[in-house]
Amino acid sequence: MPVGPNAATGLPHLPGVQLSHHKNALVVVMSNVRSDPRVRRQIDWLSEANWVVDTLGLGERPADAVRSHFGLGEQARWVRSRVGAALIYLALPRQWRFRFLTENRIPREALRRISAGEYSLLVFNDMDFLPLVRDPTIFTPAARTAHLQLDLHEYRDARLKLDSLWRVVTSDYYRWIRRLIGDPAFTARSTVASGIATLYATDFGFEKPTVVRSGPPYIDQRPGPVDPDRIKLIYHGMASWSRGLKEIVDAMRLVDSRFDMTFMLTGSGSVIAELEAYASDLVGTVRFVPPVPMTELSRVVNQYDLEIMLFRPTSQNLKLALPNKLFEAVQGRLGLVIGESPMMEEVVEQYSNGVIVKGWTGTDLAASLNSLTGDDVKRFKNASHRAAAELNADVERAAFLGAIRTA
Numbered sequence: 001m002p003v004g005p006n007a008a009t010g011l012p013h014l015p016g017v018q019l020s021h022h023k024n025a026l027v028v029v030m031s032n033v034r035s036d037p038r039v040r041r042q043i044d045w046l047s048e049a050n051w052v053v054d055t056l057g058l059g060e061r062p063a064d065a066v067r068s069h070f071g072l073g074e075q076a077r078w079v080r081s082r083v084g085a086a087l088i089y090l091a092l093p094r095q096w097r098f099r100f101l102t103e104n105r106i107p108r109e110a111l112r113r114i115s116a117g118e119y120s121l122l123v124f125n126d127m128d129f130l131p132l133v134r135d136p137t138i139f140t141p142a143a144r145t146a147h148l149q150l151d152l153h154e155y156r157d158a159r160l161k162l163d164s165l166w167r168v169v170t171s172d173y174y175r176w177i178r179r180l181i182g183d184p185a186f187t188a189r190s191t192v193a194s195g196i197a198t199l200y201a202t203d204f205g206f207e208k209p210t211v212v213r214s215g216p217p218y219i220d221q222r223p224g225p226v227d228p229d230r231i232k233l234i235y236h237g238m239a240s241w242s243r244g245l246k247e248i249v250d251a252m253r254l255v256d257s258r259f260d261m262t263f264m265l266t267g268s269g270s271v272i273a274e275l276e277a278y279a280s281d282l283v284g285t286v287r288f289v290p291p292v293p294m295t296e297l298s299r300v301v302n303q304y305d306l307e308i309m310l311f312r313p314t315s316q317n318l319k320l321a322l323p324n325k326l327f328e329a330v331q332g333r334l335g336l337v338i339g340e341s342p343m344m345e346e347v348v349e350q351y352s353n354g355v356i357v358k359g360w361t362g363t364d365l366a367a368s369l370n371s372l373t374g375d376d377v378k379r380f381k382n383a384s385h386r387a388a389a390e391l392n393a394d395v396e397r398a399a400f401l402g403a404i405r406t407a
Contacts, residue, residue: 022120023050023051023052023120023121024051024052024054024118024119024120024121025046025051025052025053025054025119025120025121025122025123026053026054026055026056026110026113026114026119026121026122026123027039027042027043027046027053027054027055027056027057027123027125028055028056028057028122028123028124028125028126028129029055029056029057029058029125029126030057030058030072030125030126030128030129031057031058031125031126032057032058032059033055033057033058033059033062033069034059034060034062034063035059035294036057036125037214037216037294037324038125038151038153038192038214038324039055039057039062039125040062040063041216041393041396041397041400042123042125042151042400043055043062043063043065043066044063044065044393045393045397045400045401046121046123046401047065048397049401051121052067053065053066053067054066054067054068054069054070054110054113054119055068055069055070056069056070056072056106056107056110057069057070057071057072058071058072059071070106070107070109070110071107072105072106073104073105073106073107074105075100075101075104075105076100076104079100079101085169086169088100088101089169089170089172089173090169094131094172094173094176095131095134095135097173098131098177101128102128102129102131103131103132103135111138114132114138114139114143115137115138115139115140115142115143116140116142116143117140117142117143117145117146119143119146120145120146120147121146121147121149121404122146122147122148122149123149123151124148124149124150124151124186125151125153126153127156127177127178127180127181128177130150130177130180130181130183131177131180133148133180133183133185133186134180134183139185144185147187147188147404148185148186148187148188149186149187149188149189149190149403149404150181150186150188150189150190151189151190151191151212152181152189152190152191152192152196152200152209153191153192154192154196154317155196155199155200155316155317155320156178156181157315157316158175158178158203160174160175181200181204182203182204182205182206188209188210188403188404189206189207189209189210189403190209190210190211190212190399190400190403191209191210191211191212192211192212192213192214192322193211193213193320193321193322193343194211194343194346195319195320195342195343196209196317196320197209197210197211199316199320210399210400210402210403211399212396212399212400212403213322213327213391213396213399214322214323214324214327214396215327215330215331215391215392215393215395215396216294216297216298216324216327216328216331216392216393217331217392217393217394218331218388218389218392218393218394219298219299219331219332219388221298221299221302221333222333222385223302223333223334223378223381223382223384223385224302224303224304224305224333224381226305226374226377226378226381227374228258228373228374228375228377229258230258230260231258231259231260231305231306231372231374231377232260232262232303232304232305232306233259233260233261233262233304233305233306233307233308233337233369234261234262234263234264234301234304234306234307234308234334235248235261235262235263235264235265235307235308235309236263236264236265236291236297236301236307236325236328237264237265237266237323237324237325238265238266238267239265239266239267239268239271239272239275240267240268240271241271242311242312242314242315242318243309243310243311244308244309244310244311244312244339244360244365245263245271245275246275246278246362247310247312247360247361247362247365248261248263248308248310248362248365249261249275249278249279249282249286249362250361250362250363250365250366251362251363251365251366251369252279252282252285252286252366253281253282253362253366254362254363254366254370255366255369255370256369256370259285259369260284260285260286260287261282261285261286261287261308262286262287262288262289262304263275263286263287263288263289264288264289264290264291264292264301265288265291266291272288275288276288297328297332298328298329298331298332299332300332301328301329301332301334302332302333302334304332304334305334305335305377305381306334306335306336306337306354306369306377306380307325307326307329307332307334307335307336307337308337308365309321309323309325309326309336309337309338309339309341309344310337310338310339310357310360310365311323311339311341312339312360313339313340313341318341319341319342320341320342320343321341321343321344322343322344322347326338326344326347327391327392329384330347330353330384330387330388330391331388331391331392332384333381333384333385333388334380334381334384335353335354335355335376335377335379335380335381335383335384336348336353336354336355336380336384337354337355337357337365337368337369338354338355338356338357339356339357339359339360340356340357340358347387347391350387351383351384351386351387351391352379352380352383353380353381353383353384353387354380354383354384355368355371355372355376355380356368
């Protein structure tokens with residue numbers, strides 16, 4: 001019998017041959033799977049536990065461990081038009097909104113495998129896909145035999161700020177999808193921090209989600225040496241004003257000459273350009289370097305001394321932030337300089353590997369930095385070295401797999 005490629009996956013497919021249900025998993029995400037570290041770790045953990053893993057998301061096949069990758073298509077042009085969007089959000093029933101906005105982007109073969117019950121595990125990583133569980137043509141009785149794991153990467157607040165016409169138009173759809181977080185079809189849930197887990201459990205009345213922190217793999221390296229006359233600060237990650245970027249620059253105008261600052265930014269080019277202009281008077285003290293692949297981050301940042309994370313709590317997610325960058329900095333053996341963010345404070349207080357800034361201004365940050373000695377910095381870095389054995393993906397793997405209660 002000739003073997004031809006599957007139209008959806010490009011992989012060989014024997015006509016009439018069904019995929020085995022046993023230990024087949026589908027990991028679903030709206031982002032580019034290849035560049036999403038949390039989802040990449042889920043794939044690795046499942047593969048190491050002898051699951052056959054398929055993925056559904058943006059971009060190309062993310063890893064060799066993935067059997068079939070189903071790339072999301074683009075929305076139809078009319079859906080993306082102003083008139084089309086208005087029609088969808090204002091005139092159509094909710095399940096039809098989902099069909100035009102999201103479901104029609106999913107390759108038919110992925111939906112066929114779900115409805116045929118060919119997966120014993122589905123891991124949802126985004127709210128966008130939750131209405132799938134309400135469609136009986138997709139979540140058939142065969143599909144419902146699967147374990148459904150919902151990984152909540154952040155807190156989705158029911159009190160959506162209606163601060164624009166677009167948010168007013170889309171708010172009903174947003175709230176409907178959010179309510180599906182509590183759908184009994186989901187057999188387990190997980191999230192990134194204990195504070196967010198508590199909020200969801202309180203909002204929906206379900207069991208507190210398992211906490212799976214976003215730590216990278218353990219890296220066997222030592223803290224770099226500290227020069228007390230040149231203490232190297234870094235912020236790596238998203239270029240967003242909500243991450244205290246301007247306050248960091250303001251602090252650099254006030255700190256002792258022994259400090260210098262490096263930004264390694266991803267995301268918005270316009271924010272990066274504006275920040276570079278804002279720091280143009282600090283040439284020699286503040287510099288900008290290109291980002292590196294996430295698999296190299298913890299080794300590259302090892303050359304620095306302190307990672308700065310000053311997230312003013314303007315939202316619940318910022319207040320309860322426990323970001324990837326914190327764990328990457330610990331694996332890099334850096335000391336931590338954080339604001340009064342409760343989830344990050346728990347880490348610093350437990351491991352004594354940093355300083356907590358009292359206040360959210362550049363002046364507050366500068367005062368905390370100026371109070372540090374070279375010995376303080378060495379102590380923080382050595383404490384992160386000890387913490388690295390616990391704050392890593394190998395430890396979180398057990399929490400994630402433990403949440404998957406399959407028959």
